[in-house]
Amino acid sequence: MKLFDWLLDLIYPPRCAFCRRLLDRREKGVCRFCRPKLPYVPADGQVQHFRNVDKCLSPLYYHGSVKDSLHRYKFGGATAYADIYSEFIVKCIDENQISCDSITWVPLSRRRLRKRGYDQAELLAKLIAKHLGQRPVRLLKKLRDTPPQSQTGSAEKRRANIAGAYACLRPERVQGKRILLVDDIVTTGATLSEAAKVLKKAGAKEVICATLARSLR
Numbered sequence: 001m002k003l004f005d006w007l008l009d010l011i012y013p014p015r016c017a018f019c020r021r022l023l024d025r026r027e028k029g030v031c032r033f034c035r036p037k038l039p040y041v042p043a044d045g046q047v048q049h050f051r052n053v054d055k056c057l058s059p060l061y062y063h064g065s066v067k068d069s070l071h072r073y074k075f076g077g078a079t080a081y082a083d084i085y086s087e088f089i090v091k092c093i094d095e096n097q098i099s100c101d102s103i104t105w106v107p108l109s110r111r112r113l114r115k116r117g118y119d120q121a122e123l124l125a126k127l128i129a130k131h132l133g134q135r136p137v138r139l140l141k142k143l144r145d146t147p148p149q150s151q152t153g154s155a156e157k158r159r160a161n162i163a164g165a166y167a168c169l170r171p172e173r174v175q176g177k178r179i180l181l182v183d184d185i186v187t188t189g190a191t192l193s194e195a196a197k198v199l200k201k202a203g204a205k206e207v208i209c210a211t212l213a214r215s216l217r
């Protein structure tokens, strides 16, 4: 362990990303109580299909301690959670035998990014790419600020809210490629569908999405 990490652990002892219990040295990111009882999605429910999205993988349900944890990750600055989140996502990618040519993410608008200070999906994409021996590529740009999907209501309203919000930045890196598109949560799939549509229009051969959590249906 590097001295800097050791000092950080001393000042901010690592806590479970889900219940915030102090972790002992053998536990990484999640405590031994939470690990066996997180709301895991059964193997046959991990893959969902949405318009323009060939497959969408999620290892956990957006429920209970996962919901609270993601809230702290997105709005409370708990960026260190990206480590354990990306481990769960990579395991799900491996178990479903997914391979890809490029890894990218659903970006925040510039305004939201400035306000939050970090892009939670980009952090995940970076760590997932590292696990898979790749580098993430910024392929999408959010053109305008949209009200949060979680406050938008019906599936139809969500689709309208996000329509036309993304543009492809580097079509030459998309054409003929199988793209892994990362986000933190999927609920109705409206956001992922819209982002995937832009990639498909730019010539992507396949768009596979990966999120930490999916909503209970």
Ligand SMILES: [Zn+2]
Pocket (backbone or CB within 6 Å): 016, 017, 018, 019, 020, 021, 030, 031, 032, 033, 034, 035
């Ligand atoms: Zn815990």
